[in-house]
Amino acid sequence: MVNSLYRENELLKITRKVEYALIALRHMQAKDPKGLTSAKEIAIHYRIPKQLLAKILQQMSRDNIVEAVQGPAGGYRIRANLGEISLKDFFERLEGPLGMMDCFFESDCIQINACNIRVPIQRINDNMREMFSKMTLMEVTQ
Amino acid sequence: MVNSLYRENELLKITRKVEYALIALRHMQAKDPKGLTSAKEIAIHYRIPKQLLAKILQQMSRDNIVEAVQGPAGGYRIRANLGEISLKDFFERLEGPLGMMDCFFESDCIQINACNIRVPIQRINDNMREMFSKMTLMEVTQ
DNA sequence: AATAAATACGATTAAAATTGTCGTATTTAA
DNA sequence: TTAAATACGACAATTTTAATCGTATTTATT
Ligand code: FES
Ligand code: FES
Numbered sequence: 001m002v003n004s005l006y007r008e009n010e011l012l013k014i015t016r017k018v019e020y021a022l023i024a025l026r027h028m029q030a031k032d033p034k035g036l037t038s039a040k041e042i043a044i045h046y047r048i049p050k051q052l053l054a055k056i057l058q059q060m061s062r063d064n065i066v067e068a069v070q071g072p073a074g075g076y077r078i079r080a081n082l083g084e085i086s087l088k089d090f091f092e093r094l095e096g097p098l099g100m101m102d103c104f105f106e107s108d109c110i111q112i113n114a115c116n117i118r119v120p121i122q123r124i125n126d127n128m129r130e131m132f133s134k135m136t137l138m139e140v141t142q
Numbered sequence: 143m144v145n146s147l148y149r150e151n152e153l154l155k156i157t158r159k160v161e162y163a164l165i166a167l168r169h170m171q172a173k174d175p176k177g178l179t180s181a182k183e184i185a186i187h188y189r190i191p192k193q194l195l196a197k198i199l200q201q202m203s204r205d206n207i208v209e210a211v212q213g214p215a216g217g218y219r220i221r222a223n224l225g226e227i228s229l230k231d232f233f234e235r236l237e238g239p240l241g242m243m244d245c246f247f248e249s250d251c252i253q254i255n256a257c258n259i260r261v262p263i264q265r266i267n268d269n270m271r272e273m274f275s276k277m278t279l280m281e282v283t284q
Numbered sequence: 285a286a287t288a289a290a291t292a293c294g295a296t297t298a299a300a301a302t303t304g305t306c307g308t309a310t311t312t313a314a
Numbered sequence: 315t316t317a318a319a320t321a322c323g324a325c326a327a328t329t330t331t332a333a334t335c336g337t338a339t340t341t342a343t344t
Contacts, residue, residue, distance in 0.1 A: 015302065019259070026258045038319065046257070049304055058321060071312030072318040087266070115188070116168045117161070120282040124229070131273055140262040157331065180290070191333055200292060213341030214289040 018094055020048050021056050026141040028066070028078050036075030056094075063093045082141055088132035160236055162190050163198050168283040170208070170220050178217030198236075205235045224283055230274035 023046050028037050039057055043050035057076050061068040067079040165188055170179050181199055185192035199218050203210040209221040 017302085022259045022263075023257070026262075030258065040319080051306085052304055054320070055322075061320090068320060069312095070310075070320045072316095073313060074311080074319045076320090115165070116172065117164045117282065120168075121164075124277070124282070127273060127277075131269060135266070135269075140259065140266070159331085182290080193335085194333055196291070197293075203291090210291060211341095212291045212339075214287095215342060216290045216340080218291090 015095065017056055018091060020053050021060060021090075021094060022140055023048070024053065024057060024076075025060075025065075025078065025082070025137065028076065029082070029141045033078055036069055036073070036077050038075040041075075059094065065090075065093075080137075083136050083138040085137045086133045087135045087137065087140070088129055090137050091132065156233070157237065159198055160233060162195050163202060163232075163236060164282055165190070166195065166199060166218075167202075167207075167220065167224070167279065170218065171224070171283045175220055178211055178215070178219050180217040183217075201236065207232075207235075222279075225278050225280040227279045228275045229277045229279065229282070230271055232279050233274065 024037075024039075024042050027042050027045070031037060039054040040050055042048065043053045057066060058068065060066045061076065065078070065080045065085070066076045068074070068076050166179075166181075166184050169184050169187070173179060181196040182192055184190065185195045199208060200210070202208045203218065207220070207222045207227065208218045210216070210218050
């Protein structure tokens, strides 16, 4: 990590992207799991920038977490079984690999051999991943 | 978080600051737990910007994790019992409160009442904090 | 006493990452 | 045909992180 030009992952990169995604999923689930909800409705209700939220829903649509219906009266509905998606998978789909430092995913660190904390950090990462593997999206959205 | 003007905490904010701190601690511990090590030595060995590393060591000195000795032939040595400092405490001392989203530490979110994911996120945070409470600095540096 | 090598630290700049917006295309119900 | 919704790449603004600068202080050595 010391010499990577940019970093892709911190220990766990939870950003508004994930936050907005969770808010949207929970809203859809609480409201009407089978009916459609527009990005606009959620954006207004939670004061989230609409275009940004739409993009996130679109990404979840590509990931088959939600289903999109176009046209007026269109919107999104939950497609996946949220109890079967671990938070680890969810975070990784939205944000990329979960882990503390670049060097475990990007191997362009020029001092990867000199580094003295690779192994211990690896252990922390394993713990983190294990923890989020045990929790499902359902636990957050229900 | 939606409406905070800036964010202080992500789920876990592990940055180069923490990385450099861990590298330095481990180096000191492996080399000579009682002798002094200069910031320069560590900076050169791991190719870390010297001034930046020095600042981090200075902060750890204020936090009584290391002890600083000034003057030529000065440097730092580990002061605390690393087995008694949890990673949670360590991360929080260096980076501030550990937690997923601002709203639990900063209460200036204007939609804190409308928000539908506060409680579940709180649960995730608790899990995270618990996990890092159980690990000590020693486990990373030895 | 002078020097040099180290820590101490606030201020500033540079770089990177995140967040948000714009413009345009496509779909489809009314 | 129109309007309201999704789709999405490109761009701009903001925020955060990383690094540097400048100066002061301490102290071993000469
Ligand atoms: S700095 Fe690259 S492996 Fe640790
Ligand atoms: S958006 Fe502020 S509490 Fe959730």
